[in-house]
Each structure stands twice: as structure tokens, then as C-alpha cells.
Amino acid sequence: MDLLSTLVDKGLRREAPTRDEALAVLRTADEDVLDVVAAAGKVRREFFGRRVKLNYLVNLKSGLCPEDCSYCSQRLGSEAGILKYTWLKADQAAHAAAAGVAGGAKRVCLVASGRGPTDRDVDRVSETIAAIKEQNGDVEVCACLGLLSDGQAERLKSAGADAYNHNLNTSEATYADICTTHGYEDRVQTVQQAQAAGMSACSGLIAGMGESDEDLVDVVFALRALDPDSVPVNFLIPFEGTPLAGEWDLTPQRCLKILAMVRFVCPDVEVRLAGGREIHLRTMQPLALHLANSVFLGDYLTSEGQAGKADLEMIADAGFEVEEAGRTTLPPHRAAGSAAEDGTAPSGPPADEPAREAARTDLVAVRRRGAGTELPPNA
Numbered sequence: 001m002d003l004l005s006t007l008v009d010k011g012l013r014r015e016a017p018t019r020d021e022a023l024a025v026l027r028t029a030d031e032d033v034l035d036v037v038a039a040a041g042k043v044r045r046e047f048f049g050r051r052v053k054l055n056y057l058v059n060l061k062s063g064l065c066p067e068d069c070s071y072c073s074q075r076l077g078s079e080a081g082i083l084k085y086t087w088l089k090a091d092q093a094a095h096a097a098a099a100g101v102a103g104g105a106k107r108v109c110l111v112a113s114g115r116g117p118t119d120r121d122v123d124r125v126s127e128t129i130a131a132i133k134e135q136n137g138d139v140e141v142c143a144c145l146g147l148l149s150d151g152q153a154e155r156l157k158s159a160g161a162d163a164y165n166h167n168l169n170t171s172e173a174t175y176a177d178i179c180t181t182h183g184y185e186d187r188v189q190t191v192q193q194a195q196a197a198g199m200s201a202c203s204g205l206i207a208g209m210g211e212s213d214e215d216l217v218d219v220v221f222a223l224r225a226l227d228p229d230s231v232p233v234n235f236l237i238p239f240e241g242t243p244l245a246g247e248w249d250l251t252p253q254r255c256l257k258i259l260a261m262v263r264f265v266c267p268d269v270e271v272r273l274a275g276g277r278e279i280h281l282r283t284m285q286p287l288a289l290h291l292a293n294s295v296f297l298g299d300y301l302t303s304e305g306q307a308g309k310a311d312l313e314m315i316a317d318a319g320f321e322v323e324e325a326g327r328t329t330l331p332p333h334r335a336a337g338s339a340a341e342d343g344t345a346p347s348g349p350p351a352d353e354p355a356r357e358a359a360r361t362d363l364v365a366v367r368r369r370g371a372g373t374e375l376p377p378n379a
């Protein structure tokens with residue numbers, strides 16, 4: 001059996017590929033990338049259909065971090081001209097979150113710069129979670145506050161946090177190259193603390209930091225072993241004023257192969273297309289929806305994303321649908337009490353029944369420039 005057929009079979013069985021098979025995905029020739037996308041897309045559809053979950057970031061505290069993560073515009077010594085502010089008040093954060101929810105987001109990710117929260121910070125975030133849930137009881141809240149101390153995961157869970165994010169970012173072997181103020185093992189421990197407290201773990205990676213194929217495979221296998229429910233795949237945003245400002249070696253084809261490899265290694269996990277998609281995938285973003293079942297809507301922590309309206313149009317044009325509130329994202333074997341387990345069908349047409357398109361006459365503009373006019377052409 002050829003490589004891609006083997007990977008699809010294993011993915012559908014939730015079986016891990018071998019390291020060599022994962023490496024081979026990354027080393028596929030660029031001209032064969034559509035074959036890779038089509039194969040990994042079968043695995044994505046098996047567990048998530050055509051649904052795309054929207055997530056919305058709220059940066060609760062921006063910049064001024066004492067840690068030195070070299071990819072981060074908020075790091076110690078960063079000269080990136082980003083917004084810098086201290087903790088948003090609960091009502092300010094809830095106001096920001098409401099915009100994302102109104103745009104279709106079902107998860108709000110509350111992020112704060114820093115090594116980790118103080119107990120007072122956990123109080124502040126707890127107030128913010130309460131304010132968000134008071135506005136909308138259905139919204140999932142994920143906290144991303146850095147390294148956790150004993151008892152903090154339990155307090156966040158009690159405050160209503162559904163999930164906790166802490167990314168591994170890169171392989172254990174190269175972690176010290178991207179950060180010296182904390183270690184890889186600290187990150188693993190925080191993910192495990194979140195899981196032990198009963199929160200859904202979210203942990204992912206950043207590609208494009210100069211790592212090797214082996215590093216990428218290592219971090220994705222490490223994530224599989226940690227067993228998070230969601231894996232955000234970031235592509236480095238090389239901010240001017242940070243040590244990695246010159247790292248522009250990702251291509252759209254490389255990004256697609258990385259996403260496909262993540263899907264084959266973590267077949268039934270929420271794979272999120274995260275930061276950097278606009279600048280590295282560019283016009284190839286719709287193909288990435290065949291691999292990832294989740295995206296961030298709106299802006300990132302310190303940089304702007306593409307317009308929310310453009311994202312929604314891209315999702316619809318590519319033949320996908322925004323996952324509705326109340327629908328459980330994860331497949332039944334990963335999610336207790338899901339609608340599918342209950343036998344409760346989601347509302348709306350079945351996933352395989354194409355929705356009839358509304359006429360989009362607003363997209364048709366009569367040409368009034370170029371040939372036959374006095375105006376220059378659109379070129």
C-alpha cells in the first residue's frame with residue numbers, strides 16, 4: 001500500500017503513523033501537496049465532518065513579559081511596536097469577548113503575558129470568566145496564563161474555565177534554543193496540571209522557527225503522548241524587534257504538509273489553524289480547512305488577522321460550515337455527553353447535504369475600467 005493510503009487507514013483507526021511516515025509527509029514534493037491534503041482531509045472529515053470551530057482571542061495583558069521566548073513580540077527586551085497594557089478589567093474583557101461571540105466564535109481564549117499568574121491574577125481571571133459566562137452561558141472559555149502553580153488549575157476550573165492552553169511550541173531537544181527562562185518540562189507539567197484539574201487541555205506548536213523536520217515530528221508525537229483535546233498549529237509571525245525577525249522560510253506548501261502531518265498523528269483531535277496563517281498560507285488558506293477543523297477568528301494577541309467577514313466567506317466558499325453553538329466539537333469517543341452520544345441530531349441540514357447558495361449579486365461588479373474605457377485596467 002502506498003504511503004498516503006497507509007496513513008489514511010491508520011488515521012481512521014486512530015493509530016499513530018511511524019516517525020518515518022510522518023517525516024515522509026513533510027518531505028513530499030511540493031507538486032504532490034494536493035494528494036497529501038486530499039488524504040489527510042479524509043481523516044479530518046471522518047471525525048469532524050465539514051465543521052469549522054471558531055475561536056476568539058482576548059489579550060488580557062499585553063507585553064512587558066519577563067520571559068525571553070525568542071518568537072514572542074511580548075518578550076523581555078522586545079523592540080516590536082506592540083500595544084502594551086496591564087490587566088483588562090472584567091467588563092472590558094467581557095466586552096471584547098462579546099464581539100467574537102457575535103462573530104460566531106464558540107470559544108473565547110483569555111490570554112495574559114507573563115511567566116505565570118499570581119493568585120491575585122487567578123482572581124482577576126475568575127471574575128472575567130464569570131462576566132463572560134453571565135453574558136453567554138454557552139461560550140467555552142479557555143485560559144492561557146502561563147505556568148501554573150499548585151492549586152491554580154483547580155481554582156480556574158472552579159471559576160468556570162473549560163480549557164487551559166499551554167503550547168509545547170517545539171521539540172524538547174531544541175526548546176533551550178528558543179527560551180532560556182523556563183524549560184520544556186515546565187510546559188509539559190502545566191498541561192498535565194490542567195488535565196488533572198479536569199480542564200480540557202489545549203497544547204500546540206509553532207512552526208517556522210528554524211526547526212528541522214525531525215523537531216516537528218518530535219513535538220507532534222510529544223503532543224500525541226500528552227493527549228490534549230486541541231492542538232493549535234501556529235506559523236511563526238516574524239516580528240521586527242524580536243530575535244526571529246529574519247525567519248521567513250515557510251511556504252504555503254510547507255504549511256499544508258505540516259498541518260497534514262499533525263492531522264495524521266493526532267487524527268481525532270481539534271487541530272486549530274492558528275497564528276500566521278494569513279502571512280504564510282496566504283491564498284492557500286482554504287486548502288488548510290481540509291486539514292484543520294478549527295480557526296481563530298479576528299486578530300491575534302499583538303498582530304491583526306484578516307477580517308472576520310473574509311474568514312466566514314472563505315469557510316463557506318470552501319464548502320465548510322461554522323460549527324454551531326451547542327454542538328460538541330470532539331467526536332463521541334473523546335467527549336462525554338456529546339449530542340452525538342445522546343442521539344440528538346444537530347439542527348440544520350445533514351453534513352453531506354449541500355446547502356443551496358444564496359445569490360451573491362453584491363460580488364458582481366460591472367467592469368467600468370480598462371479596455372474600452374479611459375481608465376487604467378485592474379492589474
Ligand code: SF4
Nearest residue numbers: 065067069072075113
Ligand atoms: S510566550 Fe508568553 S512567556 Fe514567552 S515571552 Fe511571550 S508572553 Fe512571555
